[in-house]
Amino acid sequence: MSEIQKEWYVVRAIGGKENKVKEYIEAEIRHNHLEDYISQVLIPTEKVYTIRNGKKVSKEKVSYPGYVLVEAALVGQIPIIIRNTPNVLGFLGDTKEDSRQMKATPLRPQEVSRILGRVDEMNEMEEESEVMFIVGEAVKVTDGPFSSFQGTIESVDDERKKLTVSVKIFGRKTPMELSFTQVEKE
Numbered sequence: 001m002s003e004i005q006k007e008w009y010v011v012r013a014i015g016g017k018e019n020k021v022k023e024y025i026e027a028e029i030r031h032n033h034l035e036d037y038i039s040q041v042l043i044p045t046e047k048v049y050t051i052r053n054g055k056k057v058s059k060e061k062v063s064y065p066g067y068v069l070v071e072a073a074l075v076g077q078i079p080i081i082i083r084n085t086p087n088v089l090g091f092l093g094d095t096k097e098d099s100r101q102m103k104a105t106p107l108r109p110q111e112v113s114r115i116l117g118r119v120d121e122m123n124e125m126e127e128e129s130e131v132m133f134i135v136g137e138a139v140k141v142t143d144g145p146f147s148s149f150q151g152t153i154e155s156v157d158d159e160r161k162k163l164t165v166s167v168k169i170f171g172r173k174t175p176m177e178l179s180f181t182q183v184e185k186e
Helices: 018-032 078-083 095-100 109-128
Strands: 007-013 038-042 045-052 055-062 067-072 088-091 138-141 150-157 162-169 172-179 183-185
Touching: 007 018, 018 038, 018 045, 018 067, 018 078, 067 078, 138 162
Parallel strands: none
Antiparallel strands: 007 067, 007 088, 038 067, 045 055, 138 150, 138 183, 150 162, 162 172
């Protein structure tokens, strides 16, 4: 038997119900033995770090709220099964005529690689930026016009990955906003 040609499609879901949609589709795949037609169901996520009670806590955040990626061959009943999944609004870019004819527009290969590449890039960034900064800590500026200056951290914004660092310029303390990658611990 030859390999069935699959493409990536974006399924629109009710916001906040992406995980439920993924679970329902995966259950349908198992129940109806559709592994040959639907190979992957993905929800692009990224890790967001926050500080709670003085501890760094990571949380998964959906990169594209309301969208689920499906790698599938839309033949036979497959589009109907996906469209009739609870909390699914249809395929991205659907028109009334498309939904009647059970058509859907697949993503272009460069779009898929950009989305999947972004997910991989986010995971790599998380590994790189595991350094925790604390208010009052001494740091050295490594990038920008004030590189090699020493300063003290005044505030930390983990969400934006920014620091407010107080640096002495001409004998005066001057606050400046820098990214986590522009400083290193002393």
